[in-house]
Amino acid sequence: MSTALLTDRYELTMLQAALADGTADRRCVFEVFTRRLPHGRRYGVVAGTGRFLEALETFRFGTTELDWLAAEGVVDDRTLAYLADYRFTGSIVGYAEGEVFFPSSPVLVVEGTFAEAVLLETLALSILNFDSAIASAASRMTSAAVDRPCLEMGSRRAHEQAAVAAARAAVVGGFVGTSNLEAGRRYGLPTIGTAAHAFTLLHDDEEAAFAAQVASLGAGTTLLVDTYDVHRGVERALAAAGTGLGAVRLDSGDLGGLAAEVRHQLDEAGARETKIVVTSDLDEYAIAALAVAPVDVYGVGTSLVTGSGAPTCGMVYKLVAREGADGELAPVAKASRDKTSVGGRKGAARRLDAEGRAVAEVLVEGRDVLVRAWPDAEEADDAGDLPDASGGSAGSASAGSGGRLRPLHVPLVADGVVDPAWVGAGGVEAAARRHRASRDELPRGARRLSADEAAVPTVKLELGA
Numbered sequence: 001m002s003t004a005l006l007t008d009r010y011e012l013t014m015l016q017a018a019l020a021d022g023t024a025d026r027r028c029v030f031e032v033f034t035r036r037l038p039h040g041r042r043y044g045v046v047a048g049t050g051r052f053l054e055a056l057e058t059f060r061f062g063t064t065e066l067d068w069l070a071a072e073g074v075v076d077d078r079t080l081a082y083l084a085d086y087r088f089t090g091s092i093v094g095y096a097e098g099e100v101f102f103p104s105s106p107v108l109v110v111e112g113t114f115a116e117a118v119l120l121e122t123l124a125l126s127i128l129n130f131d132s133a134i135a136s137a138a139s140r141m142t143s144a145a146v147d148r149p150c151l152e153m154g155s156r157r158a159h160e161q162a163a164v165a166a167a168r169a170a171v172v173g174g175f176v177g178t179s180n181l182e183a184g185r186r187y188g189l190p191t192i193g194t195a196a197h198a199f200t201l202l203h204d205d206e207e208a209a210f211a212a213q214v215a216s217l218g219a220g221t222t223l224l225v226d227t228y229d230v231h232r233g234v235e236r237a238l239a240a241a242g243t244g245l246g247a248v249r250l251d252s253g254d255l256g257g258l259a260a261e262v263r264h265q266l267d268e269a270g271a272r273e274t275k276i277v278v279t280s281d282l283d284e285y286a287i288a289a290l291a292v293a294p295v296d297v298y299g300v301g302t303s304l305v306t307g308s309g310a311p312t313c314g315m316v317y318k319l320v321a322r323e324g325a326d327g328e329l330a331p332v333a334k335a336s337r338d339k340t341s342v343g344g345r346k347g348a349a350r351r352l353d354a355e356g357r358a359v360a361e362v363l364v365e366g367r368d369v370l371v372r373a374w375p376d377a378e379e380a381d382d383a384g385d386l387p388d389a390s391g392g393s394a395g396s397a398s399a400g401s402g403g404r405l406r407p408l409h410v411p412l413v414a415d416g417v418v419d420p421a422w423v424g425a426g427g428v429e430a431a432a433r434r435h436r437a438s439r440d441e442l443p444r445g446a447r448r449l450s451a452d453e454a455a456v457p458t459v460k461l462e463l464g465a
Contacts, residue, residue: 040451048131098434138173154305188425
């Protein structure tokens, strides 16, 4: 299905005007970045890159789309003719999906003609803003959970297609499974789920419900024990499945207190391997509060799929360079109050100290050498491929000196061709690995849930052309 109309009208009307005055073919560079993180957040997580690249491949104006645009009078015949043959033939680099980001981080850089690149604004922002918000929330939750797994189960609290995107983004941010079957099919994600209270209420009593579930799904299933009385529910669950019961789920009440009581009850009965799963409107703060409780698994829904208070990342898509009369790229920048941008194409790197901890986000103008494949930071470090920072001076003393610069931009699209490494199930797996490695680089204290400034400063480094 075409993604071409998942856009705003003004992109097509700008194209029409540019075609008319001869500027449509000017080579341009657009950057996606955010001016600030959501209030109190210390870092964000790039997600949705793979989904954007998948959508780019179907960004085509077919007969259905063109006929509708013509009937609505959106653009003139010349523009319709251009759109009929539209293909993005430029290049795109960006942060690897799963990478953490900070204010002004150029997470995506699109280069092509104005006509080609301007049409991608809404597509890129709608995907990256939503997915990055979910992945950022997921990262906070998995940080709070430490080594205990988190499961995504928020489909019933989101638009049906947003639910699929949210499940994918949650796995990028560290979740290990989802209840959403379409997300599982489309992206190869592990799917989870057994029974709701409705299944228990369907039966004449709890014993019958548990017996039926165990008969169908085996003793390793998870039984929901809080439909009536929790402690009686645990007794009935063990009677149905024995001490080999996989897990019990608690979905209401004082989860911490109940978990401690249920753990004692299970252990006394000899079911020491039976896990305790907790659900019920959890967020990162509730997960952190349960850190000392004997909980094995967290299931998160509403808070996750709504970004846990930050449903967007505020990313923008801005023109930072365009071809001048001399054929060279010239920096351009917006100077509006409180909505400024920094002109010029920029490379990006992260400065790491001797312990491998991030100390600064470094923007470098005109450094194409910083655009390179970076599939796995640990392997690159082991191979000695992380470049030493040398020459020049940082734009701020807070950038520090010495250490290493780890390049952040990776090639995503070359001459209009999408690199398949970033899409599909493989792209999600790579993004989850990248997030784990990137988050581990953050300075100590960066993963605290308390409100604070960005974990590292963003600075400009002059290294020469």
